[in-house]
Amino acid sequence: MTPDAMPPQPPITVDATTKVAAVTADALVIFVCSRDGRADLGRGPAAAIDAATGGLLTRLAAAGELHGKPGECLALLAPPGLQVGQLVVVGTGAAAPSDPAAPYRAAATATRHLAAKPRTAVALVADPDWTARQTEQAVAGAAVGMVGQDLFRAERRRTPFPVVWLGADAGAVERGARIGAGVNLARRLVNMPPDDIYPASFAATAAAVAADTGLGCEIWDEARLVREGCRAILAVGKGSHRSPRIVLLTYRGPGVPEGPPHLALVGKGVTFDSGGLSLKPPDGMLTMKCDMAGAAATLAAAATIARLGLPIRLVAALGLAENMTGPAAYKLGDVIRARSGTTIEVHNTDAEGRIVLADVLDVVRGLGPAGIVDAATLTGACVVALGTEVAGLFTNDQAWCDRVATAARAVGEPVWQLPMYPEIYDDLIKGEVADIKNIGDGRWGGAITAAKFLERFVGGIPWTHVDIAGPAFAEKPRPWTDGGGSGAMVRAFVELARGLG
Numbered sequence: 003m004t005p006d007a008m009p010p011q012p013p014i015t016v017d018a019t020t021k022v023a024a025v026t027a028d029a030l031v032i033f034v035c036s037r038d039g040r041a042d043l044g045r046g047p048a049a050a051i052d053a054a055t056g057g058l059l060t061r062l063a064a065a066g067e068l069h070g071k072p073g074e075c076l077a078l079l080a081p082p083g084l085q086v087g088q089l090v091v092v093g094t095g096a097a098a099p100s101d102p103a104a105p106y107r108a109a110a111t112a113t114r115h116l117a118a119k120p121r122t123a124v125a126l127v128a129d130p131d132w133t134a135r136q137t138e139q140a141v142a143g144a145a146v147g148m149v150g151q152d153l154f155r156a157e158r159r160r161t162p163f164p165v166v167w168l169g170a171d172a173g174a175v176e177r178g179a180r181i182g183a184g185v186n187l188a189r190r191l192v193n194m195p196p197d198d199i200y201p202a203s204f205a206a207t208a209a210a211v212a213a214d215t216g217l218g219c220e221i222w223d224e225a226r227l228v229r230e231g232c233r234a235i236l237a238v239g240k241g242s243h244r245s246p247r248i249v250l251l252t253y254r255g256p257g258v259p260e261g262p263p264h265l266a267l268v269g270k271g272v273t274f275d276s277g278g279l280s281l282k283p284p285d286g287m288l289t290m291k292c293d294m295a296g297a298a299a300t301l302a303a304a305a306t307i308a309r310l311g312l313p314i315r316l317v318a319a320l321g322l323a324e325n326m327t328g329p330a331a332y333k334l335g336d337v338i339r340a341r342s343g344t345t346i347e348v349h350n351t352d353a354e355g356r357i358v359l360a361d362v363l364d365v366v367r368g369l370g371p372a373g374i375v376d377a378a379t380l381t382g383a384c385v386v387a388l389g390t391e392v393a394g395l396f397t398n399d400q401a402w403c404d405r406v407a408t409a410a411r412a413v414g415e416p417v418w419q420l421p422m423y424p425e426i427y428d429d430l431i432k433g434e435v436a437d438i439k440n441i442g443d444g445r446w447g448g449a450i451t452a453a454k455f456l457e458r459f460v461g462g463i464p465w466t467h468v469d470i471a472g473p474a475f476a477e478k479p480r481p482w483t484d485g486g487g488s489g490a491m492v493r494a495f496v497e498l499a500r501g502l503g
């Protein structure tokens with residue numbers, strides 16, 4: 003499969019005139035919230051549909067079949083009084099204070115269900131109580147839910163379809179469609195096999211996406227990495243015949259004057275992680291094509307920020323390497339002098355992401371951004387601490403971390419901060435013969451010692467590290483998404499960028 007640019011997306015349009023009950027379509031989707039544990043049909047589209055169907059929704063609610071709970075998805079075939087093949091009623095949970103993730107997940111649940119068969123037209127009705135942000139998230143969710151993992155399947159399990167939104171602001175729909183395309187780009191990159199997505203092909207994809215979205219793009223190949231002194235990322239790549247790359251994407255919003263970046267995004271892109279000589283067991287290796295999810299999220303967020311025309315200066319850096327066991331592979335006990343001059347003692351070649359990021363963070367630091375955020379599937383320890391759905395946050399600057407957390411929570415991406423006490427953790431990564439070693443003392447606090455390692459390379463610039471080892475990849479499907487790449491942090495990074503500049 004050859005790398006291409008933004009994934010194609012069926013049209014997402016707005017209908018501002020048709021009344022909800024008069025829609026003709028394969029399917030009509032409405033959203034119902036719950037109040038005191040009961041479906042709230044009081045007003046808006048649900049009330050109009052209830053009236054047009056002779057009280058169908060009221061009867062379902064009275065019979066205990068419809069509650070408006072999150073995840074609830076009721077498909078009613080050939081509903082009386084409507085001109086649609088089916089009516090899909092999706093629950094969003096309590097109305098207020100609304101879970102910011104609810105519209106995204108509810109819309110994705112509906113389209114995931116409908117995409118099981120080909121459709122020519124599906125209408126979705128925005129909840130009149132949604133804010134513009136929530137409408138955007140619902141539109142994005144609808145675009146994401148209908149896309150599955152069928153990259154190589156003759157018989158597709160999900161067939162994307164055109165969507166018409168009713169009762170929604172046209173600008174919010176347009177923005178939501180772009181955000182959804184960004185999430186789908188990250189998912190597709192993560193889902194692609196490691197023999198297709200490797201450092202050079204990932205870089206080529208980034209260049210295609212950049213050309214498509216108006217980002218500047220500079221690719222550092224092996225020779226350039228040697229010239230730039232990027233010995234850390236080069237060391238990790240030595241065991242593979244596919245050499246590493248660093249990709250630098252730049253963006254300046256319309257009318258924004260030149261200057262240092264407001265935001266630097268950095269992504270870990272280990273396109274396949276065998277563990278190197280500290281080899282992973284087969285079970286742990288199977289999903290290691292996902293070890294580039296941070297770089298995928300970073301590229302997708304940058305592309306989306308550019309497509310939204312946000313008024314900021316952005317740099318996004320991808321550290322791309324394959325961690326293999328070839329004859330030149332880096333070894334335990336090796337000492338690497340990173341680009342910054344800091345020396346790194348290798349105690350475990352499977353803790354390679356932080357070594358890759360050491361050089362990428364140093365490159366970005368040199369550009370003088372106001373704030374850095376990196377995304378990395380960095381540690382299993384973070385998954386042990388927080389589970390598979392919550393990203394870990396680590397920082398050297400509380401105000402900056404708070405902004406990242408606020409942005410993530412505003413779009414319903416769960417995050418949780420872990421501590422960075424210098425007096426407790428700094429000593430744990432001291433090397434025997436070098437400045438630092440690439441794992442902590444023993445197994446405790448492994449997510450934090452990894453963050454402590456990264457902190458050494460940001461030069462005191464406000465920085466937040468997001469460990470997405472849990473949420474980046476879903477082993478099992480959920481009602482609102484197929485398994486595989488999730489596109490975690492794309493929406494959060496776009497939201498963060500909106501508050502800057």
Ligand SMILES: [Zn+2]
Pocket residue numbers: 275277325351352353354355
């Ligand atoms: Zn690893």
